[in-house]
Amino acid sequence: MFIFTPYLCFISVPLRASSIDIHPNAKWSQNGITVAGGNGEGSEPNQLNFPCGFYVDEDQTIYVADCWNHRIVEWKSGATNGKIVAGGNGDGTHQLNGPQNVIIDKESDSLIISDRGNNRVVRWPRRNGTHGETIISNIACLGLTMDDNGSLYIVDNEKHEVRRYKTGDTKGTVVAGGNGKGNRLDQLYSPTYVFVHRDHSVYVSDYFNCRVMKWEE
Missing domain, CATH: 2.40.10.500 (Thrombin, subunit H)
Known part of the structure; x- marks a missing residue:
């Protein structure tokens, strides 16, 4: 099993997304809201365990690299439970092992995952995928x-x-x-x-x- 050192967080947004104009006098709420997890560490659908990187799609869907659960979880805007879209069956070469980051390749409608514990980058079908394809190997x-x-x-x-x-x-x-x-x-x-x-x-x-x-x- 890959042992993760907890000092990293990766945030990704679509590079092709339109720019957003923010008013110079804009103000933000004093309190944040939980948009994924927030129910203690664990592996239930409403939990995460050491989330690392995440990707926010144009429709505000969040894809989380749930490191210690060895899975990628999709959280729709306003959802109280996530949906496993990659991994989730333990660590291993045929699954995910401590994934660190995830982005979406819109052209192939797939997830690109930094599968750190397996020293590889994996392409995983975004919808109903059961296993990934190694596209780059031997990389930390x-x-x-x-x-x-x-x-x-x-x-x-x-x-x-x-x-x-x-x-x-x-x-x-x-x-x-x-x-x-x-x-x-x-x-x-x-x-x-x-x-x-x-x-x-x-x-x-x-x-x-x-x-x-x-x-x-």
Whole structure:
């Protein structure tokens, strides 16, 4: 079983989503509301156990990487229970093992999952899928995202780098780091999260260097 170190959280939203104009004098509620889980740790439909990354779709549906339950859970807006859409049958190579992050590939209507405990990235059918397909293997994957061309950007925490994978690519191209761990401007040290701007600049949270790095194309 993959042992997760609890210091990571990944948030993803659709890159293709329309921009939202926020009034300069906008105010937020003083109290938040629970939109997924909130009933203590556990594996029941209304519970989560060490949720890590999550993805918010345009219709406000939330997909949660429920790490210690080894599953991805879909929470519709206003729902009191989640629905398992990937994993959920224990850890293992034919399931999920400590998933860290999840995004949606709209073109194939599938989930792309950072299956950290199995050192792979998995594509899982979004609707009624019973098993996933390994699309990238032998990678200490944490954060991942997709640009508007459909290329995947994946953090390799142990190689201290971010790689871009175009459609059909299994080796990828280093776009950030890749020069061993360190604090030079061409290095990363245990990167965790990645964000890709529309101009393809890559932003990386560089955990042990206590900084956020920007890498221009």
